[in-house]
Amino acid sequence: MEKTDLTGKSESPEARSDSFLSKQFSKFTEINKKYAKPQITMTPMVRVALLGLRIYLIVLVLVLVYKFFTLIRT
Numbered sequence: 001m002e003k004t005d006l007t008g009k010s011e012s013p014e015a016r017s018d019s020f021l022s023k024q025f026s027k028f029t030e031i032n033k034k035y036a037k038p039q040i041t042m043t044p045m046v047r048v049a050l051l052g053l054r055i056y057l058i059v060l061v062l063v064l065v066y067k068f069f070t071l072i073r074t
Contacts, residue, residue, distance in 0.1 A: 042050075
């Protein structure tokens with residue numbers, strides 16, 4: 001069943017889904033623009049701690065991938 005708006009034009013289900021997706025996408029872009037720049041300042045120690053956590057996470061992922069491939073080989 002097609003939806004009609006106040007002007008009498010009918011809207012197909014595809015057009016409705018496209019408009020829904022575009023509205024949702026615009027919400028995401030609006031939020032991303034709002035938080036693109038940090039609103040707080042970080043001390044050098046916080047930056048070092050975050051860098052350490054990133055390195056630790058990368059190492060954990062590499063170990064997980066290594067373990068996965070060694071289990072597949074056997």
